[in-house]
């Protein structure tokens with residue numbers, strides 16, 4: 001039995017739509033090839049219609065072509081319904097608008113062509129079609145040229161977005177682009193040449209024109225009438241279907257308002273407030289938070305990937321296709337694709353790639369890039385005290401549960417105050433403040449984060465009191481200075497991180513919390529930069545690697561004492 005969840009899997013839907021789009025694109029490619037034969041001779045053009053009819057008037061050909069159309073069109077309507085935000089790239093807007101203008105522009109061609117053939121056994125070949133389009137009713141001719149360009153552009157953009165994230169796309173993209181430009185140009189030239197030849201022929205033999213018009217039933221009311229009626233019915237159906245999609249969107253909007261909104265927190269203190277049902281990527285777009293998404297949210301490129309910092313347990317599980325992509329990245333359970341994940345409750349996320357990443361950058365391999373930007377930031381190290389006692393005699397699952405709760409509390413506090421949790425090592429975490437903020441704000445954020453971590457941890461200890469042998473205690477080291485911010489990584493795994501002495505110093509200060517038996521050791525540089533008065537805390541001079549002078553630090557017994 002087929003698992004019904006595959007129909008809810010957005011990526012399966014997209015694959016189907018793509019497959020159907022590709023079938024129609026193949027038809028169009030051959031159709032343009034037929035037109036291009038006009039450059040050879042009008043006879044060659046006419047001859048090609050026999051192959052056309054052999055393939056597309058056959059039962060399998062008809063089922064494939066019109067089946068593909070039905071699938072693509074239904075899924076396009078569904079896409080219009082499912083898409084929450086229209087804040088999409090210009091290319092995507094163009095593709096969407098072009099896609100929905102194809103049908104109204106093409107209905108006449110279908111009704112006067114295939115319908116007339118199927119219903120009345122009247123075949124209208126190039127002689128009739130070109131004469132009607134470019135001599136009898138030029139408006140129809142120009143409309144047809146327009147829909148040719150519209151459909152071709154729409155299909156090619158679809159292929160471009162589909163292949164863009166592939167590692168070797170850049171190799172064959174120039175050939176594809178050249179073909180995509182050349183074919184419609186040749187087709188239009190062929191149509192022009194063919195039309196010239198056929199009109200010249202009518203001048204020489206007006207009686208042939210009369211025959212063609214008669215055989216094509218061009219003025220026959222018993223053929224033209226029903227064809228026009230069908231055309232009008234199809235236009236109306238199209239308008240009604242589009243209207244229904246927008247009504248359905250409005251109903252969903254109302255229902256979702258009733259169900260309430262959730263908060264999605266991002267680094268830098270930014271929050272997107274969206275109805276349940278939005279993907280994280282849609283939330284980013286709605287809140288104008290730049291977010292990498294090379295494939296436009298189609299679940300193909302993985303550039304939208306995020307680490308979920310809070311509420312991992314409440315997330316809906318990944319679909320099979322999302323899981324397959326995550327497996328390829330060797331991602332841990334808290335890494336998800338923002339374009340696929342629809343959180344059901346408040347959460348905090350950390351986008352893992354820079355928002356302006358280009359397609360070529362996703363292909364970087366074995367790379368070490370340490371010269372990105374130098375910046376003054378505050379670095380925080382948080383570590384669990386006596387972690388061995390905590391994990392002893394526990395099932396691995398329980399340990400993971402505890403650590404996840406811990407990281408939820410600590411990393412959530414960091415994100416909520418504007419910092420970026422950066423590395424999770426064993427039972428510790430490093431966080432950076434100041435990626436988007438100036439030095440003063442970075443240091444203040446870090447100090448506020450320390451207080452918030454204290455209270456979140458206290459909450460967690462209360463909630464899990466029955467589970468824990470003793471309350472979880474932590475040590476925090478906090479320092480600030482100039483670091484190099486860069487992406488480090490190998491193959492598909494990249495991480496924005498800070499490199500430089502302040503990082504080692506902050507780690508060392510964290511270790512000193514054990515010697516001083518306190519919760520926080522913070523350098524005076526942080527306090528001075530933040531403009532926070534800390535003279536009430538005992539001061540110590542410590543020697544740390546990378547500094548000739550001893551460093552003045554403050555010893556804070558419990559971080560809630562930081563509240564002035």
Ligand code: HEM
Nearest residue numbers: 049052053056113114124125126129144145147148151191
């Ligand atoms: C100026 C441009 C065009 C010209 C001169 C043209 C000409 C023709 C001709 C002569 C036929 C009849 C072939 C036959 O039945 O033997 C035909 C059929 C058809 N054309 Fe076009 N065409 C043009 C553009 C397009 C475009 C842009 C599309 C689609 C996006 C399209 C889609 C179709 C379809 C679906 C059929 C009917 C296929 C069937 O028999 O089921 N045409 N066209």
Ligand code: HEM
Nearest residue numbers: 017018021022024025028076079099100102103155158159
């Ligand atoms: C009948 C009118 C059509 C409509 C309403 C339509 C609409 C759409 C929509 C909404 C999308 C997805 C855009 C998105 O996800 O944002 C799409 C994708 C695509 N369309 Fe069409 N389309 C139509 C006809 C065609 C035709 C005739 C072709 C072939 C020449 C075509 C080829 C494609 C391709 C290749 C894609 C990319 C597939 C994907 O990324 O999922 N479409 N179309």
Ligand code: FES
Nearest residue numbers: 297299301302339
């Ligand atoms: S945007 Fe490409 S996978 Fe999410």
